[in-house]
Amino acid sequence: MAMATDGQLQLKIRDGQPENMFRVILEEPEGGAKFDESTDGGDETCILTVFIKTDVVIRDPIDKMRSTLAVRWGKAKTGNANWGRQFKDAVFDVYGDDDDLDEDEERTVGQKAYAWSFHVIQLPWKIVFAFIPPTDYCGGWVCFCFSLIFIGLVTAIIGDVAAIFGCCLGIKAMGTAITFVALGTSLPDTFASKTAAQQDPHADASVGNVTGSNSVNVFLGLGMPWTIGAIYWAAGANDEWRRKFGPGTEPHLKIPEAFREGAFIVQAGDLAFSVTVFSICAVLCVAILAARRRLFGGELGGPLPAKIVSAVLMISLWLVYIGMSFWKMETS
Known part of the structure; x- marks a missing residue:
């Protein structure tokens, strides 16, 4: 025993x-x-x-779950570190990327003053946009959704500021839309296209970025407001709507009978003329790009005189569009 x-x-x-x-x-x-x-x-x-x-039947799912949790926990730790670094860079990163400078090259006094001036101006915006989570969370979807929300907020702010500014200068809403609002919302696309043109051997990325962003602006900018307006007016008309489009008004007879008690109405105004001028300028722009490819072997770059002439022509097309649109607004 x-x-x-x-x-x-x-x-x-x-x-x-x-x-x-x-x-x-x-x-x-x-x-x-x-x-x-x-x-x-x-x-x-x-x-x-x-x-x-x-038991293998029980063990395998547990192993997979543990492995998945370990990977996600590692990504979360990396994301937390990167998120904290965003705030640090927003406050202390004055010069941005230093890859354009050699090790033995130093900035001049003018370059330092320029960088510090823009850093002070951009500091509030840098801190605000540092709240956008990095791409380490949920495969980048959290960053994507928050970026869309912040872009929408900035666009709304730009639209309101431009409307107030245009009202102070006595400019009509359409004039404000095609100048200040368009500049404020399109400049980020312009800088993105510039970066794409510098980093890509071809012009496809930069040209595609501009055309793609404008497509989103048009389709989303028209589709969403019209959808929201249609849903709102489908619930019925109010006194303001009846005063503009109700019985006894000129537009009332043009409204189909099924929608005379309330419908989302958008008057065309000068849209046809504006689209026509824009289409002509767009065709001329594409013709300039095609001519550059034939003469200099590419849409971008080339000899300095050719770049200057191309830039002047592109800017002139924009000024022609703005001038013709303002002329139509004043004469209509």
């Missing part, structure tokens, strides 16, 4: 798989019993190690 001491339950990793393990220790044999010296424990004790293997 031998006495068994309490075993200790442990979790071991054996061959890459978790196993429950405990030991049974026998000691103080009685009745003339002896332990084999060659076994584990020697002649004083006898040790039995018991392994309880985990």
